[in-house]
Amino acid sequence: xxxxxxxxxxxxxxxxxxxxxxxxxxxxxxxxxxxxxxxxxxxxxxxxxxxxxxxxxxxxxxxxxxxxxxxxxxxxxxxxxxxxxxxxxxxxxxxxxxxxxxxxxxxxxxxxxxxxxxxxxxxxxxxxxxxxxxxxxxxxxxxxxxxxxxxxxxxxxxxxxxxxxxxxxxxxxxxxxxxxxxxxxxxxxxxxxxxxxxxxxxxxxxxxx
Numbered sequence: 001x002x003x004x005x006x007x008x009x010x011x012x013x014x015x016x017x018x019x020x021x022x023x024x025x026x027x028x029x030x031x032x033x034x035x036x037x038x039x040x041x042x043x044x045x046x047x048x049x050x051x052x053x054x055x056x057x058x059x060x061x062x063x064x065x066x067x068x069x070x071x072x073x074x075x076x077x078x079x080x081x082x083x084x085x086x087x088x089x090x091x092x093x094x095x096x097x098x099x100x101x102x103x104x105x106x107x108x109x110x111x112x113x114x115x116x117x118x119x120x121x122x123x124x125x126x127x128x129x130x131x132x133x134x135x136x137x138x139x140x141x142x143x144x145x146x147x148x149x150x151x152x153x154x155x156x157x158x159x160x161x162x163x164x165x166x167x168x169x170x171x172x173x174x175x176x177x178x179x180x181x182x183x184x185x186x187x188x189x190x191x192x193x194x195x196x197x198x199x200x201x202x203x204x205x206x207x208x209x
Contacts, residue, residue, distance in 0.1 A: 005054070005055075005064060007053065007054055008054035008055070008064075011054075018044045018045060019040075019044040019046065019051070019054070020065060020068060021043075021044075021107075022039075022040045022041075022042075022043035022044040023040045023044075023061055023062075023065055024065060024069075024106075024107075024108050024109060024112050025043065025107065025108045026039050026040045026043065027062060027065065027112050027115065028107075028108030028109070028110075028111030028112040028115065029108065029111065031115060031120055031121065032058075032062065032115070032119065032120065032121040032123065032124055033120075033121050035058070037051060037052075037058055037061075040061075058123075059123050059124060062124060063124070063127065065112070066116055066128075069109065069112070069113065070135070072102075073099060073102065076098055076099070076101075076102050077094075077095045077098045077099060078143070079098075081094070082094065082095075082143075083146050085146070085147075086146055086147055086148045087147070087148065087151070088144070088147050088148075088149070088151070088152075088158060088161070088203075089196045089197075089199070089200045091143070091144070091147065092165070092192075092196050093193065093196065095143075096189060096192055096193070100185060100189055103185055104185065110183060110185065111183075114173060114177070114183060116128060117170075117173070118173075118174075118177065136162075136163075136166065140159060140162060144158070144162075151204050151205060151208040152203050152204060152205070153203060153204065153205055156202075156203045158203070161199055161203050164199065165195060165196075165199065168195050169192065169195075172188070172191055
């Protein structure tokens with residue numbers, strides 16, 4: 001995180017978590033425009049002025065939460081066993097299982113994450129769209145560095161498989177949003193694991209399926 005947030009990060013953990021929890025819930029319940037900083041401050045038990053002492057505006061708070069959740073997920077997912085996995089699809093299973101546990105434990109993170117993935121307000125749309133692609137590039141280089149890509153068929157690019165997995169998840173979430181259906185975590189992960197098996201059959205050499 002940037003040094004500009006030193007004042008916030010120097011707070012006791014309990015106070016930081018109260019502010020972040022209030023913000024995640026508020027942004028998760030409402031779109032960016034409709035999310036009220038007054039509501040965030042009230043839920044956190046602080047004044048609006050104090051909230052803006054730590055974050056100069058709503059956009060800065062929002063983007064801070066995005067980075068905070070990325071770091072939090074990374075700490076949960078990338079543990080001692082993470083880099084011992086050398087199979088592309090086993091890594092997907094491993095990370096998805098650990099992310100699921102976090103989503104079930106922390107309220108509104110899934111709602112916030114989906115809204116962040118589909119930003120609608122001009123204040124954050126361009127920033128989030130560019131950020132998403134950058135994160136995918138970083139994720140592939142960082143988290144897949146120990147994967148045995150020799151298991152893939154010679155004419156299959158692992159990066160393309162990753163992109164297709166992301167596009168399918170995007171399509172699933174977009175469909176649910178279009179139908180105004182809540183995202184069911186069990187259904188989402190059931191679909192995801194089915195996609196993993198399907199792509200494994202398509203992408204791997206016969207001896208590794």
